[in-house]
Amino acid sequence: MKLSFKPTPGFVRDMTDGHSVLGLAISTLLYIVCVSGTLAVFYNEFERWEQASELENLNVAASVYQTATEQAIALAKEQKEEFESISxxxxxxxxxRLVVEVGDIERYVAEDGALLGEVEHRWTHFLVYLHYALNLPASIGVILVGLIGVVMSALIVSGLLAHPKIIKDAFSFRLSGSKRLQQVDLHNRLGVWASPFHLAIAITGAFIGLSQVAAFAIAGVFFKGDAEKVEHMLYRDHPVMExxxxxxxxPDYAAILAEMDRIAPEQERTRLEVAFPGxxxxxxxxxxxVPGRLVWGERYHFNPDGSLIEKEGWSEGDTAKQVYLSTYRLHFGHFSGFPVKIAYFLLGVGMCLLVVSGINIWFVRKRQRGNPAVRLERVWTAQVWGIPFAIALSAITYLIFKLNAAQVFWVVTLLLSVVAALTGTAAKWSMSLRIATILACVGAVAVHIALFAGDAFVRASLVVNSVWILTAAGIAASCLYSRVRQRDSAPVSVGANSVASN
Structure with missing residues (x-):
């Protein structure tokens, strides 16, 4: 028996309508999540960029941990800081960079174990938290972003189902066509060719965002509401001090690290924590x-004398545990080195374009049907270019004045949306905010150079400043393309008449 699926016109129409409704319902929030997530691929680099002059050294002697522990505990007692662990x-x-954390104290550590300046990653934390929870309280924001991931998954699937000629049109891109055809081709090509990436990001984002809800559900069904038992399925019980x-x-740091060299020499160490030190x-x-694995890592527990208590087993657990522990690195592209980060960044840009082009198609259709949504289109245009502008501006104001980045971002975004609803045209908002975003991206680099001089051109700072400059260059190229299109489509005077130039 031969099975085949040939979508009827009614099915395609239903999928298209459902796709449009879903996209419009979450367009702005989805776009914010996509833009912030694209930049957050480089969150480790952004953390180092914020304090570009700090010491970087991969080789640390065991005695340094001993000295730093003693100094950090003394500082915590001096500042009456309560703590149960030092990490x-x-x-x-x-x-x-070697960093020590005890209570709310977080300091860089020198090569001799002395404590240096405070760690300040507040702008990077704003960016990551914008992607992770839209800067809302975690109990609300994380779940909301998880639900956006669910809707995004539905958008991808419905978009593919709404395109019956998906193979035939795979290479169609009509640059010289009307704006609607350009947007449709851009949307469809990005949606088709990058759909595996988009689905992976959407599904893992939904999984991460809704995992807490799932944990409570599992606790209610299998453990009589005891959420701690669900947590203990993944993590070893935390020690309790009498x-x-x-x-x-x-603890004997030298013995602990020597044992690590013996049992897991190929694994890169990332964190050392002591519960109830001293x-x-x-x-x-x-x-x-763990090299070659997507799980976020492995954890080893030691007695103070350096003898191994047990290995957590994250890299060797059952399938369900492996899947759960692999979602974070898969979602953020933190595996297989820097080339994967670059690929995730470029694919993330494509995802942003996919969201924008999808909404633009809806606006073009509204105009063609004689029912334009003029005010809404102005607001959307102001958000498309105002959101990256607000992110870049928040970086500048944080570097110079230490202003709260979340407040700057949301005030600027909301203000632009309100003003766009009252005045201007979509075309003017598009061009003016693109220019403003270019200046803000270049401005972030200029401010960083002024603050850190030569340190702005090395290591992670070079990566981040390159991201700012390449973003500005990409937007500048879009401005130039728009100017060319506007010139080519402008009416040309011929005697008393004029004709439209294609």
Missing amino acids: FTIPNQDMP ENAPEVAL REGQVAEVWTR
Whole structure:
């Protein structure tokens, strides 16, 4: 028996209508998530860019951890900071800086173990949290972004189903056609060719955002509402210190790191944490990154004398655990090195264009049917170019004045939307905000150079400043293309008459 599927005109029409309704319903929030996520691919580089002059060194002696622990605990006691653990960011390829954290204190560490300046990644944290939760409280924002991931998955599937000639039109791109044909071809080609990437991002985003809801559901069904039992399916129980536990010597860092060299020499260490440092019952943990695996890492638990208690088993767990622990690196493109980050950035730009072109098609159709949504189109145009402008402006104001980046972003975005609803044209808003975004991107680089001089041209700073400049160059190219299109389509005077030039 031969099975075949040939969509009827009615089915295609229903899929197209459903696709349009879904896209319009979440267009602005989806676009914000896409833009911020595209930049957040480089969040490790952005963290280093914010404090470009800090020491970077991949080789740290065990004695440095000992000295830094003693100084950090002394500082915490001096500042009356409560803490149950002390943790280190072990210098690694993504973050080659030694950082110690105790309570709310977070400091860089010198080569001799002395504490240096405070760690400040507030702008990067704004960017990541914008993508992760739209700067809303986590209990609301993370779930909302997860739901956007669900809708995005539905958009991708419905878009593919609404395109019955998906193979035949795979290479069709009518640059010289009408604006509607250009937008349709851009939307369809990006949607088709990059659909595996888009689906992977949408599904993992939905999974991450809704995992907390799923955990509560699993707890309610299988564990009588005990969410801690669900958490313990993934993580070892956290140690509990007895009240008034006596003071003891700090863990033997040299022995712990030597044991790591013996049992997992090929794994890159990323984090070292000691629970209840200097107290009886203290335990140490070492986090690593497992080569060739998508899971976010592995974790090893040690006694203070350096003997291994157990391995967490994240890289060797059952299929469900492996899938869950692989979603984060797959979503952000943090695997297989820097080339994958570049690919994710470019594909992320394509996803932004996919969202914009999809909404633009709807506006063009409205105009062609004699029912233009003029005010709404102005607002959408102001958001398309105002959102990247607001992100770049927030970087400038943070670097210079340490202003709250989330407040700057949302105030600028909302203000532009309100003003666009009242005045101007879509074309003028498009061009003026593109120019403003170019200036803001270049301005972010100029301010960074003024603050950090030669450190702005090396390592992670070079990557981030290149991203700003390439973004500005891409927008400048779009301005030039728009000017050319406008010139070619302008009416040409012929005697008393005029004809439209194609």
